Amino acid sequence: MTAATAAPALRVTGLSKSYGTHTVLRDITVDVRAGETLCLIGPSGSGKSTLLKCLNLLETPDNGEIWLGETHLTAPGADVDAARARIGMVFQHFNLFPHMSVERNVSIALTSVKGLPRDRARETALRRLAEVGLEAFADRRPSQLSGGQQQRVAIARALAMQPDVMLFDEATSALDPELVKDVLAVMRDLAAGGMTMAVVTHEMGFAREAADRVAFMCDGRLAEIDTPGRIFERAENPRLRQFLSQVL
Numbered sequence: 508m509t510a511a512t513a514a515p516a517l518r519v520t521g522l523s524k525s526y527g528t529h530t531v532l533r534d535i536t537v538d539v540r541a542g543e544t545l546c547l548i549g550p551s552g553s554g555k556s557t558l559l560k561c562l563n564l565l566e567t568p569d570n571g572e573i574w575l576g577e578t579h580l581t582a583p584g585a586d587v588d589a590a591r592a593r594i595g596m597v598f599q600h601f602n603l604f605p606h607m608s609v610e611r612n613v614s615i616a617l618t619s620v621k622g623l624p625r626d627r628a629r630e631t632a633l634r635r636l637a638e639v640g641l642e643a644f645a646d647r648r649p650s651q652l653s654g655g656q657q658q659r660v661a662i663a664r665a666l667a668m669q670p671d672v673m674l675f676d677e678a679t680s681a682l683d684p685e686l687v688k689d690v691l692a693v694m695r696d697l698a699a700g701g702m703t704m705a706v707v708t709h710e711m712g713f714a715r716e717a718a719d720r721v722a723f724m725c726d727g728r729l730a731e732i733d734t735p736g737r738i739f740e741r742a743e744n745p746r747l748r749q750f751l752s753q754v755l
């Protein structure tokens with residue numbers, strides 16, 4: 508948690524999304540301020556992951572606008588690839604290239620997308636790996652790392668592109684419980700360091716301690732958004748109370 512500024516780094520207004528007749532997101536308006544960590548919590552199927560995928564334009568919203576700083580991502584003709592390069596995404600499954608070294612997994616987009624020379628890309632990758640505590644593993648293959656270490660490589664890979672915003676979609680859900688801690692510690696460090704982050708999580712401890720604000724999603728709506736203190740301690744919304752009683 509850090510002092511976020513008032514300026515929205517990411518702004519969503521009136522976002523809706525349906526799959527066929529199934530409406531998954533209903534008129535979502537929310538912003539993530541520069542330097543803020545916003546955690547998205549809520550029951551399974553409430554639309555958290557779909558919202559995150561819309562933010563990264565992996566899904567196309569039916570209605571509404573998404574702004575990344577001053578860039579209107581949902582405008583007709585918007586440069587989606589350029590926008591995506593400014594957004595780091597970390598998924599539940601880390602999808603590292605198994606035939607490449609850890610370092611190459613982190614540096615590949617720096618050479619292929621950003622056009623950096625190989626030695627500078629490696630230098631940057633090693634710095635990013637050091638930030639997640641894995642510099643010593645740079646020349647290993649992903650299969651020689653634990654799941655938690657692989658997820659930290661995926662975080663380093665996203666950070667290497669110097670994104671404006673990091674999106675985490677249940678980054679620890681696929682990990683064995685004993686491996687979750689190290690990944691959350693890296694995410695906490697990022698939050699404390701002022702990275703702008705939107706984090707879909709089932710880790711209520713993380714949301715309570717690391718978030719600046721917590722958004723509770725329910726049936727495709729953003730039902731509550733407030734400080735962790737007010738979300739977890741007061742929980743006046745009955746659906747939120749019910750949700751928390753099941754997960755805490």
Ligand SMILES: Nc1ncnc2c1ncn2[C@@H]1O[C@H](COP(=O)(O)OP(=O)(O)OP(=O)(O)O)[C@@H](O)[C@H]1O
Binds near residue numbers: 529549550552553557
């Ligand atoms: N590609 C898709 N096609 C059809 N329905 C989808 C698709 N993706 C998601 N859904 C549906 O949209 C709803 C919201 O899914 P979403 O994954 O966003 O929820 P969630 O809150 O992230 O859930 P969880 O916590 O279980 O991951 C669910 O009912 C899901 O079945």
